[in-house]
Amino acid sequence: MSIEAREARQPWILLSPALSAVTMLLFVPLMFIVVYSFWLRSAVGPDTVGFYLDNWQRVLTDDFYRYILLNTLKIAAITTILCAVLGYPAAYFIARARGNKVLMLVLLMLPFWISYIIRTMSWINILGSSGALNSLLMTMGVISEPIRMLYNEGTVILGLVHFLLPFMILNIYVSVDGIDTSLEDAANSLGATRWQAFLQVTLPLSLPGLAAGGLLVFVLGASSYITPLILGGPRDAMFANLVFEAIITQLNWPLGSALSLLLLIVLGSLVLVYNRFLGMSQLTRGLG
Amino acid sequence: MDNTKRYERLLERYRNGDLDRRTFLGLIGAAGLAYGVQTPFAGMARAQEVSQVRFDGWGGVVSEAFRRYAFDPYTEATGIDVVDATFAGADEYLAQVRASQEGEYNIAHLSGVFDYARYVNFGLDVELNLANIPNMELVMDALTNAYRGITPDHLSAVPYNYGTTGLAYNRAHISDEEMREKGASILIDPAYEGRIGGWSDWRTRIWYAALQTGQSPNNIEDMEAVWDAVREHRDLALKYWASGAELMSLLAEEEIYVTEGWSGRIYALQEQGHDIGYYDPPGSFGWQECLFVIKGSPVEACEELLNFMLAPETSIAVAEGQNYPPALDGTKVDLGEKVPTLPAYDPTGTLEALTFADPEYWNGNEAEWSEEFARVQRGF
Incomplete structure (x- = not known):
């Protein structure tokens, strides 16, 4: 075998464990789900094997699924905007801080050491009728009866922001940290105020990080299941909850497969659009 | 063996x-x-x-009681280890079993007669040799007959305990008299808007909606009225709870004042000192749990383990731990001091006072009703 041929094979040999893992753990299960989505649920007993479009027809034409999907995207969008507004100043502060950045980054990562479920449930102890906030307000005499704050769409968004904010901050931080500060100095020396230098130099240069964070937060937010379950009221459900109910409660795996694929297609399309205009490299930088 | x-x-x-x-x-x-x-x-x-048998149950005190009174003596007597696992919910567990290889799951502590029927419909049942389970003679016939109605020629499970899903209420806000006067309708009383809870289980929602509309839960004639009652409850409710722990938390923290609740969980709250009342309205939802042997299991080893689990000392210890009466007939076995005080306990051994769901009727409507409930719950 020639040296060229050997060199050409080498990357594939090195990649083969990762490719095998992706194939076996992602691609093959995904194909199972695709196949399942064309089966039919039987009222009792095993599912009807075959190629039926009934599930797809339902998920694509039924107002119910469209409503929940749009509501899910709305909640994810609000969460993304809130994370951007709250995360940008924090990321900027860390990137431009003269102190110990590592310590601040460790503090940012600290919540990840605690279970996401525990962090979500902590809001019950904060916002509940006998929670910390109501107790404080009642002790201070601001209110005489507990305010009802839990179990609505607002608390679902709050829980999602709590969970996803670090992802946004990290992505913006990576982007801002990579901007040469002499560019801002140059803008200032040319007569720009600090605010103008930020708006016209720093912000545009950090947009790829903001977009990468936005994409991550949106995708993770839109596929969230636990948060609406714990912090939502009877009506508050996101699309992933429907997938869970179809597969676990109704034992309708074919419909659940079609629903999960629909969510995958919608979110996958968003990733493709992002990749077309901004490229995936920024995303991997942020995650790294 | x-x-x-x-x-x-x-x-x-x-x-x-x-x-x-x-x-x-x-x-x-x-x-x-x-x-x-x-x-x-x-x-x-x-x-x-057989070197081991896997048991899946609800965990907690139940698991501890099983380990102490059944699993360890069983292992000592047979040399067979019992792998003790827990599950979060019956639906989730069935999904896992369906996706597993035969023999991976052996014995499960299942809820209701519906589950028995569902497992049988999926071909997951076995034929138990009751001669290998002498303690079955101590079990109430009324509980066993429910399973015989589904598999007349054999049993794939033994009954283990029973209870009710009745009305739980905070006595600081709702009096015993008011509860008895309003019954199931208190769950759709606008006076308690935002202080009402409910289990997210579609069967329970429909069962109580049937009671609220004056219908028999096992023979609903006006389904539209039932869905309207479910919607009414949804709009007044603060939260649909999804687990016993969440139910207890919502009541103990006074987030809600009234909800349906599992008799054993409410008894546990009362034991903890919370002033929570429990009332079974006429037609209250009675249910039973069983120990189901899943297809592919080493049946004879499982039969022997079931006999250990049905032994009075085990059954009573588990019952006292989880606050649900055991399947043992109180007229045949001395059930001790605590069991007769548990909610839903039937000293007659006939269970005639309880209303159980007709599995054929409910499982026959499961596909349609569970999907419809998912829509109604979300505002449709």
């Missing part, structure tokens, strides 16, 4: 016509290979030595 006994049973099954000659000889041969030679092919022998 010794090997000789296993061979005798194989022979008995062959003589009874349960095994054909070819299978019988094959099993004997495989067993001989497994025991005599101890080769890696031992796993192919259905009569091989």
Whole structure:
């Protein structure tokens, strides 16, 4: 075998464990789900094997699924905007801080050491009728009866922001940290105020990080299941909850497969659009 | 159980016509290979030595009681280990079992007669030899008959405990008199808007909606009225709870004042000192739990374990731990001091005072109602 041929094979040999893992753990299960989505649920007993479009027809034409999907995207969008507004100043502060950045980054990562479920449930102890906030307000005499704050769409968004904010901050931080500060100095020396230098130099240069964070937060937010379950009221459900109910409660795996694929297609399309205009490299930088 | 006994049973099954000659000889041969030679092919022998049995249950105090009174003595007597696992919910567990290999799951502590029917419909049942479970004689016939209605010629489970899903209420806000006066309708009383809870289970929602609309839950004639009542409750409710822990938390923290609740969980709240009342309205939702042996399991080893689990000392310890009465007939067994005080306990052993769901009726409507409830819950 020639040296060229050997060199050409080498990357594939090195990649083969990762490719095998992706194939076996992602691609093959995904194909199972695709196949399942064309089966039919039987009222009792095993599912009807075959190629039926009934599930797809339902998920694509039924107002119910469209409503929940749009509501899910709305909640994810609000969460993304809130994370951007709250995360940008924090990321900027860390990137431009003269102190110990590592310590601040460790503090940012600290919540990840605690279970996401525990962090979500902590809001019950904060916002509940006998929670910390109501107790404080009642002790201070601001209110005489507990305010009802839990179990609505607002608390679902709050829980999602709590969970996803670090992802946004990290992505913006990576982007801002990579901007040469002499560019801002140059803008200032040319007569720009600090605010103008930020708006016209720093912000545009950090947009790829903001977009990468936005994409991550949106995708993770839109596929969230636990948060609406714990912090939502009877009506508050996101699309992933429907997938869970179809597969676990109704034992309708074919419909659940079609629903999960629909969510995958919608979110996958968003990733493709992002990749077309901004490229995936920024995303991997942020995650790294 | 010794090997000789296993061979005798194989022979008995062959003589009874349960095994054909070819299978019988094959099993004997495989067993001989497994025991005599101890080769890696031992796993192919259905009569091989069983080294462990997996039990899946609800965990917590129940699991501790099982371990102490049933699993450890069983292991000591047979040399078979019991792998004790827990599940979060019956639906989730069934999904796992369906996706598993035969024999991976052995015995499960299942809810309701629906689950028995569902497992049977999915072909996950086995045929238990009740002669190997002498403690079955202590079990109430009323509980066993519910399963016989689904599989008249055999049983794949033994009844284990029962309870009710009745009304739980905070006595600081709702008096006993008001509760008895309003009954199930208190769950759709606008006076308690935002202070009402409910289980997210579609069966319970429909059951109570049937009671609220004056219908029999086992023979609903006006389904539209039921859905309207479910919607009414949804709009007044603060939260649909999804687990016993969440139910207890919502009541204990006074987030909600009234909800349906599981009798044992409410009793636990009362034991903790919370002033929570419990009332079974007429037609309250009665249910029973069983220990189901899943297809592919080592049946004889499971039968022996079931007998340990049904022993009065085990049953009573589990009942006292989880606050649900055992399946044992109080007229045949001394159930101690605490069990007769548990909610839903029936001293007559007939269970005539409780209303159980008709599995045929409810499972027949499951596909339609569970999907419709998912829509109604979200505002449709």
